[in-house]
Amino acid sequence: AQSVTQLDSHVSVSEGTPVLLRCNYSSSYSPSLFWYVQHPNKGLQLLLKYTSAATLVKGINGFEAEFKKSETSFHLTKPSAHMSDAAEYFCVVRGVDGGSQGNLIFGKGTKLSVKP
Amino acid sequence: ETGVTQSPTHLIKTRGQQVTLRCSSQSGHNTVSWYQQALGQGPQFIFQYYREEENGRGNFPPRFSGLQFPNYSSELNVNALELDDSALYLCASSLDRAYSPLHFGNGTRLTVT
Numbered sequence: 290a291q292s293v294t295q296l297d298s299h300v301s302v303s304e305g306t307p308v309l310l311r312c313n314y315s316s317s318y319s320p321s322l323f324w325y326v327q328h329p330n331k332g333l334q335l336l337l338k339y340t341s342a343a344t345l346v347k348g349i350n351g352f353e354a355e356f357k358k359s360e361t362s363f364h365l366t367k368p369s370a371h372m373s374d375a376a377e378y379f380c381v382v383r384g385v386d387g388g389s390q391g392n393l394i395f396g397k398g399t400k401l402s403v404k405p
Numbered sequence: 406e407t408g409v410t411q412s413p414t415h416l417i418k419t420r421g422q423q424v425t426l427r428c429s430s431q432s433g434h435n436t437v438s439w440y441q442q443a444l445g446q447g448p449q450f451i452f453q454y455y456r457e458e459e460n461g462r463g464n465f466p467p468r469f470s471g472l473q474f475p476n477y478s479s480e481l482n483v484n485a486l487e488l489d490d491s492a493l494y495l496c497a498s499s500l501d502r503a504y505s506p507l508h509f510g511n512g513t514r515l516t517v518t
Contacts, residue, residue, distance in 0.1 A: 332409070
């Protein structure tokens with residue numbers, strides 16, 4: 290079965306400093322991994338996706354993530370945080386078992402706070 | 406290109422009642438998935454519809470049911486509402502069943518009292 294674990298429920302950074310949101314995955318297949326962002330009272334927006342083409346994936350708004358098979362990790366980074374980055378971030382793996390074929394399995398989320 | 410739209414945005418129901426939530430897919434998308442997001446949690450997969458047929462279901466009881474129409478819009482129906490059904494219900498559409506990214510609507514906030 291597929292699963293993801295987000296290692297931090299809350300991360301706080303200062304504006305202009307780097308962002309690191311950590312995610313470990315478990316999958317019996319070569320996984321499809323995603324990061325989604327959710328701003329308050331909004332739906333989910335896709336930041337980036339990994340589908341085995343390249344281990345370093347660039348997304349929108351300056352975010353990127355690196356797939357490390359040896360560490361079963363898919364951490365999200367950004368060199369310099371902006372106030373508008375404050376939101377909830379979800380690490381996601383696409384399910385491939387039975388009833389979850391092709392659907393998304395979400396982590397519990399990491400709330401990112403950005404201080405001025 | 407029109408995105409995924411959901412209605413209503415907010416809804417208050419009483420325990421035991423029934424509710425119908427609606428979703429219009431993004432243009433060209435033939436697959437719709439529904440998710441439940443309880444407060445402070447990640448979304449959980451309810452079910453998926455592909456070309457008007459259910460194509461996968463998560464761990465939700467039968468009182469959660471759905472429909473997909475020929476224009477690929479969709480409904481989520483919940484019978485015999487329970488307090489724990491209070492959540493944000495998210496609809497997502499995609500180009501296919503398994504490989505394309507999901508595009509989410511802004512959700513319907515359901516409160517059961």
